[in-house]
Every structure is written in structure tokens, then in C-alpha cells.
Amino acid sequence: QVQLVESGGGLVQAGGSLRLSCVASGRTVSSQFMGWFRQAPGKEREFVAGINWSGSNTYYADSVKGRFTISRDNAKNTVYLQMNSLKPEDTAVYYCAARGGGAAYASGRNYAYWGQGTQVTVSS
Numbered sequence: 001q002v003q004l005v006e007s008g009g010g011l012v013q014a015g016g017s018l019r020l021s022c023v024a025s026g027r028t029v030s031s032q033f034m035g036w037f038r039q040a041p042g043k044e045r046e047f048v049a050g051i052n053w054s055g056s057n058t059y060y061a062d063s064v065k066g067r068f069t070i071s072r073d074n075a076k077n078t079v080y081l082q083m084n085s086l087k088p089e090d091t092a093v094y095y096c097a098a099r100g101g102g103a104a105y106a107s108g109r110n111y112a113y114w115g116q117g118t119q120v121t122v123s124s
Contacts, residue, residue: 002026002113004096009118012086016122020081022096022115030074033099036081037108038092038120047106048094049081059105064090086122093117 008020020036035050049070050059058070069082079096099105100112 002029002098004098004113004115006094006096006115006118009094009120011121011123014086014088014122014124016086017082017084018086018120020083020094020096020118020120022079022081024077024079024098028074028077029079029098030077033105034070034072034079035097035099035105035111036070036079037095037097037111038090039095039117040089040092043092045095045108047108050099050105051079061106083120086120088122088124091120091122093119 003025004022006022012018031053033052036048037045038048039045048061051070051072055072067085072079095117096115097111098113099110102110
């Protein structure tokens with residue numbers, strides 16, 4: 001079993017930055033692809049960013065490309081999401097997830113473990 005705990009969310013003005021962290025416990029996730037998803041009120045959950053086990057490959061949704069950066073520190077069993085130039089439309093609950101299998105990294109169905117989420121609110 002893997003437990004994921006996100007932190008770092010909060011209220012920020014448009015144009016500001018936040019850094020989300022996701023700490024894994026229970027067992028190491030150093031060999032697993034990790035992803036960040038988000039869900040805004042009334043909307044479906046959507047893929048934000050993903051990173052392979054070594055950090056050599058990263059993937060982003062078009063809506064965040066160039067503004068968000070995903071990274072990981074396997075020694076700390078932690079994944080990060082640096083969010084810059086935040087926009088009001090980035091407001092959502094952000095979830096960290098550990099991929100269980102499947103080819104589509106952007107599909108939430110391929111992730112086996114999820115955190116409880118952290119709220120990010122961007123004011124205009």
C-alpha cells in the first residue's frame with residue numbers, strides 16, 4: 001500500500017506561484033510513474049503533469065505547459081509541482097497519484113494510489 005499526502009496549496013493572486021509537494025509513505029514510489037491531476041468545481045478531473053521514475057521524462061497538459069514544472073526526489077519519496085504564472089482557471093483541488101499500469105499516463109484509471117488533494121485558489 002502507498003499513502004500519498006499533498007501539501008502546499010493555498011490562496012494566491014493571479015500571476016503568483018505555488019509549489020505543491022506530495023510525500024509517499026508505506027513503500028517507495030521511486031520506480032513508479034507519478035502524476036498530478038486537478039478537479040475544479042463542476043468539472044471532471046483532468047491530467048496536469050506526469051514524470052517517469054528517473055525524472056528524465058516529463059509530460060504536461062497543454063493548459064499548463066511552460067508554466068508548471070513537475071519534479072521528484074526519490075531519496076525523499078517526494079514529487080513536486082512548481083506552478084508559476086497562475087491564472088484563475090487553475091483554481092482546483094490538486095491530487096497526486098502513483099501510476100499502477102497502462103499506457104495512457106493522462107488517464108486517471110491507470111493510477112493505483114491517490115492523495116486526498118490540496119486546494120489551490122487563484123484570485124483575479
